[in-house]
């Protein structure tokens with residue numbers, strides 16, 4: 567399972583001036599565990615060959631060949647267990663990191679001085695962690711889902727008294743009404759107990775979205791006993807049997823999560839565009855966003871899916887510029903061309919503890935009207951390590967955020 571700590575390892579890896587590394591994203595869906603149809607292996611070999619052919623420096627070629635050999639040996643033995651495989655390898659310092667992931671990825675192989683983490687960040691943003699409480703009046707289950715992987719945290723059974731209440735039998739001293747009241751109290755106690763555990767889970771492994779599942783009568787009751795901070799996180803309720811398999815729970819809830827993510831992105835872009843038009847701590851367009859980045863003013867970057875923006879970087883102070891710029895505005899030094907400004911921006915902001923949100927679908931189309939990029943700005947006078955509340959509620963959710 568990929569964790570935020572993993573991301574920290576990759577983000578904080580310093581670029582070695584003379585040594586590049588391999589970053590590999592492979593689509594292995596459908597999983598092929600046999601020796602046949604390992605299409606991803608052929609795809610990888612072709613991409614590795616193509617990179618090698620472009621390397622003219624003999625030392626770099628040697629270094630690449632050593633890293634590629636290690637990757638090939640790993641892949642030949644590897645039996646994927648997910649839809650995607652992510653791998654970073656540098657033979658220079660024996661760095662080797664890989665994960666099978668349960669969500670689809672696009673094939674990509676890069677040979678660069680830094681690990682290419684933008685696709686991984688975007689996957690973590692798209693498939694962010696959410697929590698599910700699946701319960702009826704007798705049993706409760708708590709799950710979290712992150713990057714398409716479901717994890718069960720607990721199973722709570724408190725059936726005895728409730729079952730008894732359904733068949734009062736020969737206990738003539740108590741009326742059916744008394745038994746019903748007792749059963750209701752017991753169900754309430756059971757629900758409150760699972761709510762406490764969901765709250766505890768939120769502190770152990772923070773999540774912004776909560777889905778309630780189970781018979782509709784129970785989810786309704788559950789909704790009523792939730793404390794405010796959990797209630798604010800509820801994004802949907804679904805009818806599911808309490809004995810549903812993890813696969814059934816995953817499939818039913820992923821759809822909700824994805825549509826909630828799309829809706830949140832539409833609200834976020836609307837908010838960004840309106841705030842920028844009123845100069846309310848927000849800007850849109852590439853030039854303004856780069857200026858804000860160079861001045862350390864960005865609190866949250868928002869960019870459209872599949873944006874690949876070539877640009878330039880100052881060789882002395884690292885400031886970023888558009889392709890038309892000739893020299894650095896700060897130190898007047900010459901600029902170096904870079905393939906993808908977004909990748910560098912995302913990397914810097916995450917490292918500094920700011921937020922980044924990639925938007926897809928309708929939100930992405932809307933954002934493309936303003937260069938496909940914009941940002942919410944920090945409050946003036948705040949120290950860089952502090953997070954501040956952006957205008958609008960939707961913007962506080964669904965973004966990648968790693969404390970520096």
Ligand SMILES: [Zn+2]
Nearest residue numbers: 880883894897
């Ligand atoms: Zn400079």
